[in-house]
Amino acid sequence: AVDDPDYKGFWTTLTLFNELPGRDPDDKTDDKSADKKSEEPAIKKHFVLVSTGTHTYGGSGRLSGKTQTAYFFACTKAGCPKNHTNPLKQIGSGTGQLFVHLDSCQPILAKQLRAASKHSPVNIDADGNEYSLFSFQELLPHHIRYVEKCFRGFDHFAETRQDNGLLDWVRGFERRAGVPARETCLQLLEIMEEWLDERIQMMIDAQKGWLGVPFAGSQSDLWSLKSARATFGCTRLSLILDGDMLSALLSTDEYKGRLVDCSPIIAFDKFESSRHTGANLARWKVQVNEKWKLQGAVKVPTEDGASNNKLACKINGQELHVCLDHNLSRAVLYASGEAGKPSQNPELKAFTKRSAAQAASFSRSVVNNAALQDAQLEAGKHTNELLAPKVKNTTHWTGLSEMCNRNRWIGPEMRLALTGEADGISLERAAPFALPAQISDALSDESGSEGEDQEEANSRVTLFVLMS
DNA sequence: TACGTGTACAGCAACGTGCC
DNA sequence: GGCACGTTGCTGTACACGTA
Incomplete structure (x- = not known):
C-alpha cells in the first residue's frame, strides 16, 4: 500500500510501487538475503578454524548414518583452554557448541551475540533488560x-x-x-478436523437413534472454474437436535431445554471427474453418505435446479427441493419475459432489449460517451463521480432493476448527450422502430390529439424511451 | 505479474547421555 | 551435580516451479 496525503491506504501493484521515487528494485544493498550468503555468523569472529573432519551421525533418528563436515575451532580469548591444541568440535554450519563455550568463557559477549542474532529467542530491550521469546x-x-x-x-x-x-x-x-509456522497451522488444523468429525459423527448417530430415517435435511452446491477444468462440490447437513440429548453427549448443561439448529459441512471436495453428470454426482453423494453412515438420512435435499442435480437425486431415490432463492430468481426472469419459451412478457422483453441497446451505444461511441461525461460535469459532479449507463446483466435477476435505476439516475445527462436538449426532444433523429402496442396506446391516450404526423410520433417515442 | 506450493537447509535451543 | 558432546525439533528463509 502506498500512503500519501491525498490517497490514504491507496493500493497499487508492485510494479508501479517500484517505480515510485526512491525505489530501485535492482538495488540489493539493503537486501538481507543477499547479505546472508556472504556473511557468516557473528560468533565465528571470536573463534579460529583449526582443522576439519567428517562426522557420522549415530543414534536412531533421521540423521542416523549420515555424514557431515566437522569443524574444529579454537577460542581466541587469551589463556582459554579451548586453544589450538584442544579445539571445539562443531558439526556443519551450526554454532551451538560455540555458544555453549562462550557462555562460560565470555558470558557478556555471548549474551550480546545472542541478542543480536535474529535466530535466537533472546532479546534485549531499550532499557537493557534481557528477555526470551516464548518456546x-x-x-x-x-x-x-x-x-x-x-x-x-x-x-x-x-x-x-x-x-x-x-x-x-x-x-x-x-x-x-x-x-x-504455516506447517504447524496445518498440523493443528488436521487434528481439529479429526476431533470435529468425531463430534459430528456422534451427533449423527444420536439423531438417527432418536428419529430413525429420514432424520436430516441437506444442501449441496457445485462450483466450476471458468476453464471448466475443475469443479468443487460442497454438502452440508441440517440437523435439529434435541438439546437434552446434545447436552448429555457433550457433558454440558448448555443446551438443555432447547432445540439446537446444527448444520455441519460434511463434504467439501474437488470433484475429480471431468464430467459432472448426474450419474457422477449421484456416485459422489453415495460415497459421502457411506463415510458418515447417512444412508436414508436425507429424503428431500435442497439444491439449485440444475439438470444434473435433478438426475442425481432421481438416481439416488431422493425428492429434490429447489432452493427458494433460485426459484425466486427464476420467477423474476419469467415475469420479466427474459426466460421461458414462448416469452411470458414480450412487451417488457422488447423494451429491455431496446433500452439495453441504447445504454450500450455510449460504450460504442466515444463521442456520445464524452458528451455524457461533459453533461455530468456541467451538472456539478466531480470527475470520480461520473457514471456510465448500465446494460442489463442477463444472468443476474437484479439486472433489469439495476439497468433501469442507473439509467434513470443519469437520465437528464443522457438526454442532453443524445439530443442536445434538456427535455430530450429531438426532431432531427427519429426512432427507427415501430411502436409497441402498449406504448402507442399510452401515448395516444395521453395526447388525445388527432392528426399527429409520424415524425412527431417518433419524437415522442424517443422522449418516452429516454424518460424510461 | 503476483501468488501458491513444495523442498531444502541454515541457525538456533532443548534434550538426552555419559563421564568425572 | 556439572560439564561436554551428540541428536533432535522448530522457525525462518531462499528458491524453483506452476498457475490464476
Whole structure:
C-alpha cells in the first residue's frame, strides 16, 4: 500500500510501487538475503578454524548414518583452554557448541551475540533488560487459538509470515509472543478436523437413534472454474437436535431445554471427474453418505435446479427441493419475459432489449460517451463521480432493476448527450422502430390529439424511451 | 505479474547421555 | 551435580516451479 496525503491506504501493484521515487528494485544493498550468503555468523569472529573432519551421525533418528563436515575451532580469548591444541568440535554450519563455550568463557559477549542474532529467542530491550521469546511449547495453546481464529475468520495461513506485519502486531501486545509456522497451522488444523468429525459423527448417530430415517435435511452446491477444468462440490447437513440429548453427549448443561439448529459441512471436495453428470454426482453423494453412515438420512435435499442435480437425486431415490432463492430468481426472469419459451412478457422483453441497446451505444461511441461525461460535469459532479449507463446483466435477476435505476439516475445527462436538449426532444433523429402496442396506446391516450404526423410520433417515442 | 506450493537447509535451543 | 558432546525439533528463509 502506498500512503500519501491525498490517497490514504491507496493500493497499487508492485510494479508501479517500484517505480515510485526512491525505489530501485535492482538495488540489493539493503537486501538481507543477499547479505546472508556472504556473511557468516557473528560468533565465528571470536573463534579460529583449526582443522576439519567428517562426522557420522549415530543414534536412531533421521540423521542416523549420515555424514557431515566437522569443524574444529579454537577460542581466541587469551589463556582459554579451548586453544589450538584442544579445539571445539562443531558439526556443519551450526554454532551451538560455540555458544555453549562462550557462555562460560565470555558470558557478556555471548549474551550480546545472542541478542543480536535474529535466530535466537533472546532479546534485549531499550532499557537493557534481557528477555526470551516464548518456546514452542509455551506458545502451543496460543497457536491453537490462532488457528481457530484463522479458520473462523476465513483467513489464510499464508498470513503466518514475518514479512507482512502480523508478527509485529502480535508482539505489540506481548513481546515474547510469535506466530506459528504455516506447517504447524496445518498440523493443528488436521487434528481439529479429526476431533470435529468425531463430534459430528456422534451427533449423527444420536439423531438417527432418536428419529430413525429420514432424520436430516441437506444442501449441496457445485462450483466450476471458468476453464471448466475443475469443479468443487460442497454438502452440508441440517440437523435439529434435541438439546437434552446434545447436552448429555457433550457433558454440558448448555443446551438443555432447547432445540439446537446444527448444520455441519460434511463434504467439501474437488470433484475429480471431468464430467459432472448426474450419474457422477449421484456416485459422489453415495460415497459421502457411506463415510458418515447417512444412508436414508436425507429424503428431500435442497439444491439449485440444475439438470444434473435433478438426475442425481432421481438416481439416488431422493425428492429434490429447489432452493427458494433460485426459484425466486427464476420467477423474476419469467415475469420479466427474459426466460421461458414462448416469452411470458414480450412487451417488457422488447423494451429491455431496446433500452439495453441504447445504454450500450455510449460504450460504442466515444463521442456520445464524452458528451455524457461533459453533461455530468456541467451538472456539478466531480470527475470520480461520473457514471456510465448500465446494460442489463442477463444472468443476474437484479439486472433489469439495476439497468433501469442507473439509467434513470443519469437520465437528464443522457438526454442532453443524445439530443442536445434538456427535455430530450429531438426532431432531427427519429426512432427507427415501430411502436409497441402498449406504448402507442399510452401515448395516444395521453395526447388525445388527432392528426399527429409520424415524425412527431417518433419524437415522442424517443422522449418516452429516454424518460424510461 | 503476483501468488501458491513444495523442498531444502541454515541457525538456533532443548534434550538426552555419559563421564568425572 | 556439572560439564561436554551428540541428536533432535522448530522457525525462518531462499528458491524453483506452476498457475490464476
